Amino acid sequence: xxxxxxxxxxxxxxxxxxxxxxxxxxxxxxxxxxxxxxxxxxxxxxxxxxxxxxxxxxxxxxxxxxxxxxxxxxxxxxxxxxxxxxxxxxxxxxxxxxxxxxxxxxxxxxxxxxxxxxxxxxxxxxxxxxxxxxxxxxxxxxxxxxxxxxxxxxxxxxxxxxxxxxxxxxxxxxxxxxxxxxxxxxxxxxxxxxxxxxxxxxxxxxxxxxxxxxxxxxxxxxxxxxxxxxxxxxxxxxxxxxxxxxxxxxxxxxxxxxxxxxxxxxxxxxxxxxxxxxxxxxxxxxxxxxxxxxxxxxxxxxxxxxxxxxxxxxxxxxxxxxxxxxxxxxxxxxxxxxxxxxxxxxxxxxxxxxxxxxxxxxxxxxxxxxxxxxxxxxxxxxxxxxxxxxxxxxxxxxxxxxxxxxxxxxxxxxxxxxxxxxxxxxxxxxxxxxxxxxxxxxxxxxxxxxxxxxxxxxxxxxxxxxxxxxxxxxxxxxxxxxxxxxxxxxxxxxxxxxxxxxxxxxxxxxxxxxxxxxxxxxxxxxxxxxxxxxxxxxxxxxxxxxxxxxxxxxxxxxxxxxxxxxxxxxxxxxxxxxxxxxxxxxxxxxxxxxxxxxxxxxxxxxxxxxxxxxxxxxxxxxxxxxxxxxxxxxxxxxx
Numbered sequence: 001x002x003x004x005x006x007x008x009x010x011x012x013x014x015x016x017x018x019x020x021x022x023x024x025x026x027x028x029x030x031x032x033x034x035x036x037x038x039x040x041x042x043x044x045x046x047x048x049x050x051x052x053x054x055x056x057x058x059x060x061x062x063x064x065x066x067x068x069x070x071x072x073x074x075x076x077x078x079x080x081x082x083x084x085x086x087x088x089x090x091x092x093x094x095x096x097x098x099x100x101x102x103x104x105x106x107x108x109x110x111x112x113x114x115x116x117x118x119x120x121x122x123x124x125x126x127x128x129x130x131x132x133x134x135x136x137x138x139x140x141x142x143x144x145x146x147x148x149x150x151x152x153x154x155x156x157x158x159x160x161x162x163x164x165x166x167x168x169x170x171x172x173x174x175x176x177x178x179x180x181x182x183x184x185x186x187x188x189x190x191x192x193x194x195x196x197x198x199x200x201x202x203x204x205x206x207x208x209x210x211x212x213x214x215x216x217x218x219x220x221x222x223x224x225x226x227x228x229x230x231x232x233x234x235x236x237x238x239x240x241x242x243x244x245x246x247x248x249x250x251x252x253x254x255x256x257x258x259x260x261x262x263x264x265x266x267x268x269x270x271x272x273x274x275x276x277x278x279x280x281x282x283x284x285x286x287x288x289x290x291x292x293x294x295x296x297x298x299x300x301x302x303x304x305x306x307x308x309x310x311x312x313x314x315x316x317x318x319x320x321x322x323x324x325x326x327x328x329x330x331x332x333x334x335x336x337x338x339x340x341x342x343x344x345x346x347x348x349x350x351x352x353x354x355x356x357x358x359x360x361x362x363x364x365x366x367x368x369x370x371x372x373x374x375x376x377x378x379x380x381x382x383x384x385x386x387x388x389x390x391x392x393x394x395x396x397x398x399x400x401x402x403x404x405x406x407x408x409x410x411x412x413x414x415x416x417x418x419x420x421x422x423x424x425x426x427x428x429x430x431x432x433x434x435x436x437x438x439x440x441x442x443x444x445x446x447x448x449x450x451x452x453x454x455x456x457x458x459x460x461x462x463x464x465x466x467x468x469x470x471x472x473x474x475x476x477x478x479x480x481x482x483x484x485x486x487x488x489x490x491x492x493x494x495x496x497x498x499x500x501x502x503x504x505x506x507x508x509x510x511x512x513x514x515x516x517x518x519x520x521x522x523x524x525x526x527x528x529x530x531x532x533x534x535x536x537x538x539x540x541x542x543x544x545x546x547x548x549x550x551x552x553x554x555x556x557x558x559x560x561x562x563x564x565x566x567x568x569x570x571x572x573x574x575x576x577x578x579x580x581x582x583x584x585x586x587x588x589x590x591x592x593x594x595x596x597x598x599x600x601x602x603x604x605x606x607x608x609x610x611x612x613x614x615x616x617x618x619x620x621x622x623x624x625x626x627x628x629x630x631x632x633x634x635x636x637x638x639x
Contacts, residue, residue, distance in 0.1 A: 021054045021055055022054070022055045022058070024051075024054050025051040025052075025054040025055035025058045025061060026051075026058075026060070028047045028048070028050050028051035028054070028061070029047070029048065029051050029058065029060040029061050029064060031047050032044040032045075032047030032048045032051070032061075032064050033064065035047065036064070036067065036068070036071070041068055041071060041072065044064065044068060045065065045068050047064075048061045048062075048064040048065045048068070049061075049065070051064075052065075093155060093156075096151070096155070097148075097151050097152060097155060100150075100151040101147045101148045101150075101151055101152075102147070104146070104147035104150060104151070105143060105144060105147040108143045108146065108147060108234065108237070108238060108241075109143065109241070109326060110326055111238055112139070112143070112237075112238045112239075112241035112242040112245060112326060113242070113245055113326020113327070114242075114326070115238060115239070115242035116242040116243070116245045116246030116326065116329075116349045117246070117349040117350050117351050118198060118242075119196075119198050119199045119202070119239065119242050119243050119246060120242070120243060120246030120247060120348075120349055121195045122348045122349070122351050122352070122353045123195075123353075123392075123393065124192070124195045124196070124246075124247070124393070125192055125392075125393055125395065126247040126249075126393055126394045126395070127187035127188075127247060128187060129396075131183055131186065131187040132187075132244055132247055133244075134183065135180065135183055135240045135243060135244050136240070136241060136244030136245070138176070138180070138237075138240055139236075139237045139238070139239070139240030139241030139242075139243075139244060140237075140241055141237070142176070142233050142234065142236060142237025142240065142241075143234070143237040143238065143241055145233070145237075146230065146233065146234040146237060149230065150230070161221075161222035161223050161225070161226045162222060163222065165222070165226060166214050166215065166222060166225045166226060166229070167215070169214055169225075169226060169229030169233075170210075170211045170214040170215050170229070172229070172233065173206070173207060173210045173211055173214070173229060173232045173233060173236070174207060174211060176233065176236055177203050177204075177206055177207040177236055178207070180203055180236065180239070180240055181200055181203050181204070184196050184199055184200060184203075184243075185200075196243075199239060199243055202235075202239050203236065203239060206232050206235050206236055206239075207232075209232075210228055210229070210231075210232030213225070213228040214226075214228050214229055214232075245326050245327050245329065246329060246348075246349050247329070248304075248327055248328075248329040248330075249300060249301075249304045249329070249330070249390070249394050250304045250305075250306070250327060250328050250329050250330065251274070251300065251304060251305055251306070251329075251330040251331070251332060251386070251390070252305075252306045252307065252328055252330070252331050252332070253267060253270050253271055253274065253305070253306075253307050253332045253333075253334070253386075254267055254307065254331070254332070254333045254334070255267040255269075255270050255333075255334045255335075255336065255379070256333065256334070256335050256336070257335075257336055258335065258336065258337050258338065263336065264307075266334075266336065266375065266379060267307040268307060269376065269379055270307075270334060270379050270382060270383055271305055271306075271307045273379060273380055273383035274298055274300060274305055274383050274386065274387065275296065275298060275300065275302055275305060276296045276298065277296055277297045277298045277380070277383050277384065277387060277410075277414055278296050278297035278298070278400075278413075278414050278417070278418075278448075279296045296400065296553070297387065297400045297401055297402075297410065297414070297448075298383075298387055298397070298400060299396060299397050299399060299400045299495065300387075300390070300397065306328075329348060329349055330346065330347070330348055330353075330390065331346070331347045332344065332345070332346050332347075332382075332386050333345045334379070334382045336375065336378070339371050339374050339375060339378075340359050340360045340361075340374070340378075341357070341358070341359045341360075341378075342357070342358060342359075342378045342379075342381065342382055343355070343356075343357045344356045344357075344382050344385055344386070346385075346386060346389055348393075353389065354385075354389045356385050356407075358381060358385075358408075360374070360377070360378070362408075363377075363381055363408060363411060363412060363415075364412070364434075364435065364438045365377055365415070365435075366431055368423060370423065373420070373421065373423070376420070376421060377415050377421050380411060380414055380415055380418070380421060381407075381408075381411040381415075383411075384407045384408075384410040384411035384414060385407040385411070387401075387407070387410065388401070388404070388405065388406070388407035388410060389407070391405075392405075398495070399493060399494070399495020399496065400495050401446075401448075402446065402447040402448040402484070402495075402496065402499055403445040403446060403447045403483055404443050404445065404446035404447075404448070404449070405443060405445060406442050406443035406446070408439075408442045408443075409439045409440070409442035409443030409446045409449055410439075410443075410446070410449075412435045412436070412438050412439035412442065412449070413435075413436060413439040413446065413448060413449040413452060415435060416431075416432045416435035416436045416439065416452070416456070417432070417436075417452055429456070429459060429460050430460065432456050433453070433456045433457055433460060436449055436452050436453040436456050437453060439452075439453070440453050445483075447482050447483055447484055447499065448499055450478060450482070451475070451478065451482075451499070451502075451503060454474055454475060454478060455475075455506070458471045458474070467514065468510045468511070468513035468514030469510075469511065469513075469514025469515070470514070471510045471514065472506075472507055472508075472510035472511035472513075472514055472531075473527075475503060475506055475507050475510065476507045476530065476534065479503050479504075479507065483496075484496055484499055484500050484503060485500075494549055494550060494551050494554055497541065497549065497554055498553070498554060498557055500541065501538065501541055501542065501557060501558075501561060504534050504535075504537060504538040504541075505538055505561065505564070505565070505568070507531070507534050508531060508534055508535045508538065508568045508572070509568070511527075511531050512568075512571055512572070512575070512605070512609070515575060528576055531572065532572060532576075535565070535568050535569050535572055536569070538561075538565045538568065539562075539565040539566060539568075539569055541558070541565075542558050542561040542562040542564075542565040543562060543565075544558060544559070544562070563599050564598070564599060564602055567599065567602045567603060567606055568602075570606050571602075571605065571606045571609055574606055574609050574610040574613075575609045575610075575613075578615070597634060597635040597636075598635070600631040600632070600634040600635035601631070601632070601635040603627075603628075603631045604627075604628040604629075604631035604632045604635060605628075607624045607625070607627040607628035607631065608624070608625070608628045610624045611624035611625045611628065
């Protein structure tokens with residue numbers, strides 16, 4: 001071997017030894033750092049000094065010794081030092097993470113709100129609540145994950161991207177995207193899926209671009225591929241959230257004067273009307289023979305309604321805040337042009353949905369010298385317009401409209417049947433009948449208006465001239481051919497139940513009032529069977545042990561009506577069935593005072609029906625009249 005070759009080999013061996021010494025020194029430094037974390041400072045110092053002996057130029061070993069010196073000179077831990085360290089090592093990073101994630105969530109949420117006007121058409125029928133909530137929850141989760149993972153990965157790098165994670169990400173994109181598309185097609189009704197073309201196309205684009213970018217472009221690093229997964233899932237989250245927000249029922253109302261100023265009192269009145277439209281419906285024909293309680297036509301939950309606040313200073317700020325709210329889907333602006341004219345503009349997701357201009361002559365309303373009552377009538381018409389427009393999209397609201405699809409019919413029916421919207425004078429009843437007739441003319445499918453018209457028409461007659469039997473036949477003839485008695489009013493559809501209960505109660509009570517003969521054999525047996533069936537159905541609907549209603553209003557009506565329905569069955573039995581002498585003298589409808597004056601009056605009627613029977617002795621009839629007088633004394637306050 002030549003001398004020069006030996007020198008080269010020596011240099012190579014020397015470099016190898018230096019490299020090994022540096023590697024050993026680095027391992028000793030790492031071991032020393034671990035010992036510092038475990039609190040073994042002396043052992044850590046030995047490691048660092050051993051590392052310096054192997055590699056005198058090791059900056060890491062020198063830094064370790066300097067850190068040990070600092071730790072030895074540092075005073076014992078105190079509450080203040082521990083709190084400072086906790087704030088520096090934990091609170092400050094987590095605070096920054098939360099702030100950045102919250103800002104990101106707000107931005108993505110606002111972006112979803114802006115996209116809703118593009119994805120959801122103004123006339124698109126809202127999906128069933130279950131599907132809408134599922135997609136909204138999935139979208140919100142994806143937005144939350146996107147807002148949290150972006151700063152989390154950048155700050156803490158919790159894992160190292162690998163090919164397996166890219167595969168999992170591509171699979172998640174496919175499952176979420178295809179699942180969302182399937183839900184959209186499932187939620188669409190008939191040919192309405194075409195209204196959701198933008199949403200379906202967007203999901204397809206995300207899937208077709210996201211998956212190839214993650215799996216097929218080999219030039220991309222794993223970090224970049226996972227970034228595409230993050231972006232694709234974020235876009236899907238924005239699309240799903242936008243679709244859910246665009247179908248909300250949340251409504252904001254605003255009433256303004258002709259000069260553009262907000263009328264706070266009128267806004268509050270309209271808001272109350274939107275919640276309780278129809279709750280002032282008066283009792284039918286006679287106070288003592290009509291069903292108590294009413295149910296609003298509107299099924300809009302109170303938490304979905306809001307009014308735009310007024311005020312010179314707070315108003316503009318609140319107006320800006322509401323304008324930026326992405327979950328506020330519907331906005332209604334009502335302008336009181338004057339005492340006789342109103343203009344309405346309804347928008348959905350910032351896009352014009354419907355508008356109307358109407359006046360008192362358009363609604364066939366008579367002149368009213370009370371300007372406030374006239375304004376209330378016009379606002380009631382505005383509430384009816386908004387409600388009917390919403391019901392075309394949110395079909396759940398149609399349950400309380402009883403078949404009505406024309407807003408003028410609803411407005412006329414509510415105005416005619418409300419205590420506060422017609423003047424109390426000698427023409428009130430005639431005006432009411434005229435308005436209800438117009439309501440039926442506007443919309444013959446408005447079942448509530450039809451029955452209100454029949455009740456009001458018979459109510460014009462004097463009490464002593466009323467043909468109660470004919471009135472009962474008119475009601476059940478209308479009932480038998482109406483939708484209230486058919487499939488739409490089955491137990492599963494609670495929206496029709498208040499009207500059905502009211503009709504059945506009126507049929508039985510008016511038939512009892514018109515039953516002229518005390519001999520059951522003189523009455524038509526077919527009609528008796530029909531009335532018994534009506535009373536039995538009424539009792540079933542009002543019995544909590546047989547039918548459990550979900551709605552609070554219906555539950556309240558059921559509780560009030562149950563004893564009245566039971567009393568009607570007792571009345572029919574007392575009138576039509578044979579009774580034994582011993583049973584009659586012992587019969588009393590209740591023990592102790594009745595639950596209410598109303599029920600006491602009905603009990604008195606039952607006793608008088610028994611007292612009218614010719615097959616009873618004078619003593620038995622006298623006892624029944626005594627019971628009736630006792631109940632009437634309690635019920636006199638209701639007269």
